[in-house]
Amino acid sequence: MNTYPTLLSPLAIPHADGTQTLLRCRVLMGSMHTGLEEKPDGIARMAAFYAERARGGAALIVTGGLSPNAEGNMWAGMRTLASAADAAPHREITDAVHAHGALVAMQLLHAGRYAHHDQGVAPSARKSPLSAVTPREMSEADIQRTLDDYARAAVLAQGSGYDGVEVMGAEGYLINQFAAPRANQREDAWGGSAENRMRFAVEAVRRVRAATGPRFLLIYRLSMLDLVEGGCTWDEVVQLARAVQDAGASILNPYVGWHEARVPTIATLVPRAAFVALTARLKRELRVPVVASNRINDPALAESILARGDADLVSMARPLLADADFVNKASAGRADEINTCIACNQGCLDAALSGQLTGCMVNPRACRETELVIEPAAQRRRIAVVGAGPGGLAAATTAAERGHDVTLFDAAPRVGGQFNLAQRIPGKEEYAETLRHYATRLERAGVRQVLGARAEPATLAAGGFDHVILATGVRARTPELPGVDLPGVVGYAEVIEGRCEPGARVAIIGAGGIGFDVAELLTHEALGAADEGAHFAATWGIDFSVAARGGLVPPAPPQSPRHVWLLQRKDETPGKRLGKTTGWIRRALLxxxxxxxxxxxxxxxxxxxxxxxxxHLRVRGEPRVLVVDTVVLCAGQDPDNALAPALEAAGVPVTAIGGARFAAELDATRAIDEGVRLAASL
Known part of the structure; x- marks a missing residue:
């Protein structure tokens, strides 16, 4: 029985000449800039990356964005799609995707005022908060040349085997900048009225369509909800959507939020499918297929959206980063095996914005398909994995799936380690999905689980193991502080697990990731599921009617049930070292x-x-006394690797990974990566 009949059904995309393009299912892989684009061997690696998602069942893949000219690059020296020499290597990508039955479109993205170089151009000479450079205002000649560049880039993509292009008109990039008064202060034919401001978008679509013919897919990425002051109104959004549809767009792909918006849209604390009702509202205004996106990471959820008629396709970018086989697993009735994207942003967006290669916390192979290859083991070995946190789970499942005989030990009665704490934090509930995924893999790979008893060195030494992987994680550090043993002074695990109830006034010693987690837990208002969307909108000031420009209203967050002090030794902004794309959210909430x-x-x-x-403490030298009911210790952690010396003395090969190797901060991305890589090498 097909559990997801709509999601897995084909979709015909009609063309103006009466023909149609058939998509094999309703899953579009959304665009992501991976960083592979700038690598010397990037084309071959992108071919492998996209081919794996095509093999996994996606119907239509949209690549990371390339600019149609050098001015539109985010950074100087990035790849463009401006010449035949730029385009020719892309045949390797399109052939690789087509070999697995999927279609592929190239995204055309001009950064506009988001450019981080001195050649940037924009509708008006208005600097964005994300760039240190003020762009040059585009002249009439600049505008006409850039529109022609879009058309030329589309033709080049078509010649390289792409089935279509996606014109990026969202997220605050150039076309979006033209559409919104926030960035467009022009007084000529390209600014002022809504018709003038949308003219650039409409003309770009019209020229691309004229240059590529009626059968080439043309996706338009539309900013449906800008979430910035001076954004578009709903009537302007609908007007623009209809205009680009009439100009030749095949598919409308609505999105929410400019990059400079101070409203979260894809972090894990955003409710699943939070913006789909707005997509459904827009779909009723259009005749071309419409895509739903943002926090759709589950096939049952995707099926419900499509079955209701809220959209014709669902966009999954990071869910296919986390699990390339998402669609195939759903089709085969193996949804419990899906490695769910938990929207942590750690391996993907945080890495990308730090100039690193995009990856995925829960899938270390993402964007590394050619270097991290998981193959059957040449020789079956007996492996012990001590510690069932994320690193140990990754090591145990990978080793067993390669054919090794694996036993997993943990002193706790259930697997999960620190993720068992993380999933209790409001906004991190989806960490439970990763544990569900690993629990399924452990069972199907035949990993023996010895839980609820601490592994002893003598037992491991006598167990005949060829290798011991030490994934025992960390132990909380207790600061040397007079009075730390008083009643009311508690560790973070006691609070998170609910073993103690903090009072109305709480001091948290330590403002790292765990300190912020505890502060979130202690100040979060308990809500029923029915209130989740309304609570999210009120907290962040989202007007889903989009009556006001950009869809913003004054936020009305609920008040904390406690008075909380979050304290740190470093004399820098608390939370400065949290994730680039989520740290500001957590600071703002608190x-x-x-x-x-x-x-x-x-x-x-x-x-x-x-x-x-x-x-008793000093704040920048000034003495203070905080009178509180509870003090929560989040003062760091040390590696829990006491087993290593005894095993080494007994001659047992042992390798520590994750927190057991290095514990400056809890880092699940590193732990999982080390676990997979070690297991792949045994």
Whole structure:
């Protein structure tokens, strides 16, 4: 029985000449800039990356964006699609995708004022908050030349075997900049009225269509909800959508939020499919197929969206980064095996914005398909994995699936390690999906699980293991602070697991990732599932009616049930070292709830003061006393690798991974990567 009949059904895309293009299912892989584009061997690696997603069942793949000219690059020296020499190597990518029955489109993306180089151009000479460079205002000649560049790039893509292009008109890039008063202050035919501001988008689509003919797929990436002041109104969005449809777009792919918007749109705290109702509203205004996107990471959810008629296709970018076989697993009735994207942003967006190669926390092979190859083991070995946190789970499942005889040990009664804590934090509930995925793999790979008892060196040494993987993670550090043993001073695990109930006034010692997690847990208002969307909109000031420009209204976040002080030793902005794309969200949330975030703190002592605690400290040298009910220790962690010396002394080969090897900060991305790579090498 097909559990997802609509998701897995084909879709015919009609063309103006009466022909049609048939997509084998309703899954579009959304565009991502991976960083492979700039690698010397990037074309071959992109071919392998996209081919694996095509083999996994996606119907239509949209590549990372390339600019039609050098001015439109985000950074100087990036690849463009401006000449035959630029285009010719792409045949390797298109052939690789077509070999597995999928179609592929090239995204055309001009950065406009988001450019980080001195050749950037924009509708108006208005600097974006994301770039240090003020762009040059485009002249009439610049505009006409750039529109021709779009058409030329589309023709080049067509000649290289691409089935279509996606014209990027969203996320605050050039075309979106023309459409919105925020970035377009022109007073000529390209600015002012809505008709003038949308003229660039319409003309780009018209020229691409004229240059490529009626049967070439032309996807238009539309900004449906700008989420910035000075954005478009809903009536302007609909007007633009209809205009690009009439100009020749085959598919409308609506998206939400400019990159400079201060509203989260794809982080894990965003409710699944949070913006689909707006997509459905737009679809009713159009006759071409419409795509739903943003936080759609589950086949059942995708099926419900499509079955309701809210969209014709669903876009999955990071879900296919996390699991290239997403569609095939859904089709085969193996949805429980899907390695779900949990929208942590750690391996993908955070890496990309740090100038690193895009990856995935839960799938280390993403964008590394040619270097991290998982093959059957040449010789079956007995492997012990001690520690069932994310690194140990990755190592155990990978080794067993290669054919090794694997036993997994953990002192806890269930697998998961620190992820069992993470999934309890509001906004991180989806970490449970990763544990569900690994639990399924452990069972199907035949991994023996010895849980609820600490692995002893003598047992491991006598077990006949050829190799021991030490994935025992970390142990919480207790600071040397007078009074740290007083009642009311507790560790973070006690709080997260619910083994103690903090009082109304709480001081948190340590403002790393765990400190922020505890602050979130203690200040979050408990909600019923029915309130999730409304709560999200109110917290971030989203107007889903888009009556106001950009869809923004004053936020109305709920108040915290506690008074909380989040304290750190470093004299820098608390949370500065959190993820680039999520750290600001976490700081903003706590700030709106009134959490005091203090830096430059020196701790002196804790004293009992009646039923309360007096935490004596200095803030940038100034003495302070905080009278609180509870002090929560989040003061870092140390590697828990005590087993290593005894095993080495017994002559047992042992390798530590993850926190057991290095524990400056909890880093699941590194732990999982090390676990997979080690298991692949045994």
């Amino acid at each position: 700030g709106r709830r009134g959490v005091h975030q203090w830096a430059g703190v020196a701790y002196e002592r804790i004293e009992a003061q009646g039923d309360a605690l007096a935490l």
